[in-house]
Amino acid sequence: MSVLTLTIEGRDVAGQTGGTILQVARENGIAIPTLCHLQGLSDVGACRLCVVEVEGQRKLLPACVTAIDEGMKVTVNSERLTAYRRRIVELLFTERNHVCSVCVADRNCELQDLAVELGLTHFDLPLLSPQASVDATHERFGIDHNRCVLCTRCVRVCDEIEGAHTWDVMGRGTEARLITDMGIPWGDSNTCTSCGKCVQVCPTGALFEKGRSVAEARRRRPYLPYLVAHEGRTR
Amino acid sequence: MYRLLDRITRGLASADELAELESLAAMVRDTSLCGLGQGSPNPVFSTLRYFRDEYMAHIDDHVCPAGVCKMEPREAAVAAGEGAR
Numbered sequence: 001m002s003v004l005t006l007t008i009e010g011r012d013v014a015g016q017t018g019g020t021i022l023q024v025a026r027e028n029g030i031a032i033p034t035l036c037h038l039q040g041l042s043d044v045g046a047c048r049l050c051v052v053e054v055e056g057q058r059k060l061l062p063a064c065v066t067a068i069d070e071g072m073k074v075t076v077n078s079e080r081l082t083a084y085r086r087r088i089v090e091l092l093f094t095e096r097n098h099v100c101s102v103c104v105a106d107r108n109c110e111l112q113d114l115a116v117e118l119g120l121t122h123f124d125l126p127l128l129s130p131q132a133s134v135d136a137t138h139e140r141f142g143i144d145h146n147r148c149v150l151c152t153r154c155v156r157v158c159d160e161i162e163g164a165h166t167w168d169v170m171g172r173g174t175e176a177r178l179i180t181d182m183g184i185p186w187g188d189s190n191t192c193t194s195c196g197k198c199v200q201v202c203p204t205g206a207l208f209e210k211g212r213s214v215a216e217a218r219r220r221r222p223y224l225p226y227l228v229a230h231e232g233r234t235r
Numbered sequence: 236m237y238r239l240l241d242r243i244t245r246g247l248a249s250a251d252e253l254a255e256l257e258s259l260a261a262m263v264r265d266t267s268l269c270g271l272g273q274g275s276p277n278p279v280f281s282t283l284r285y286f287r288d289e290y291m292a293h294i295d296d297h298v299c300p301a302g303v304c305k306m307e308p309r310e311a312a313v314a315a316g317e318g319a320r
């Protein structure tokens with residue numbers, strides 16, 4: 001392992017070979033917005049919120065899956081990046097049904113936090129308002145597909161940490177939905193161990209514990225101390 | 236993007252919506268993971284580059300210069316074939 005030096009936001013920083021831009025930035029206290037990333041799980045580069053500009057690269061690169069390189073010059077914040085990130089969050093909101101005032105995750109939601117951070121005050125795009133279903137067949141938990149942003153954190157925690165691989169994604173584009181086992185009701189799943197890890201890592205109000213009402217979802221993050229979404233935050 | 240284009244071809248769109256289409260197309264091109272996403276807005280970019288005046292005709296003058304699109308409120312300009320996508 002050797003050490004590579006690069007600049008992020010004009011600051012000289014160093015990181016190990018194989019490290020990602022996101023890791024090095026966070027180690028140095030430089031914030032990059034993320035949604036699908038969860039430290040401790042594999043990265044999939046799905047949400048595109050962490051895109052950064054790298055000098056000499058025409059394309060924007062997702063910081064969570066881009067390995068650092070010697071002499072790299074990375075820009076984390078620019079007008080263009082903020083505008084794109086805001087648009088990404090807007091697309092996530094308008095693709096499903098997000099009504100924060102009646103959501104279990106209100107004020108405990110990473111999507112909501114991102115909207116606030118990025119200054120998303122209104123939608124320019126039309127709401128798709130799909131009729132997505134709710135699966136409440138599990139004894140203790142439920143999933144409201146109307147709130148799911150397809151970050152696949154639940155899929156990864158279930159597969160990589162619990163080893164059950166109950167969750168998966170079926171369908172494409174706006175039709176994509178999370179499924180349990182081969183698309184059977186969650187309550188009928190015989191791989192689900194009812195550990196609740198998926199519920200704890202869900203950034204939104206999609207996965208919830210039964211019996212929680214509006215704004216009552218509290219992620220019990222100390223329960224999974226090795227998984228960190230945002231350093232220095234409690235959820 | 237499809238909705239915006241559809242509205243333009245039906246003569247329902249405003250100039251703001253054209254700007255919206257352009258910014259959305261740029262975002263999709265720049266933030267996509269694979270070539271499919273990066274290339275998908277290309278038809279929008281190339282038609283805008285070469286036929287921007289036709290886009291504007293749909294929006295400002297409410298006519299389809301090629302006579303292809305069915306413009307919504309006025310019954311004129313009806314022709315067979317696909318609307319410009």
Ligand code: SF4
Nearest residue numbers: 098099100103109205
């Ligand atoms: S999941 Fe988050 S953004 Fe969506 S309605 Fe609930 S609180 Fe709002």
Ligand code: SF4
Nearest residue numbers: 148149151152154202
């Ligand atoms: S249910 Fe939650 S954790 Fe799972 S993909 Fe949807 S938003 Fe992400």
Ligand code: FES
Nearest residue numbers: 045047048050064
């Ligand atoms: S955090 Fe990098 S793509 Fe989602």
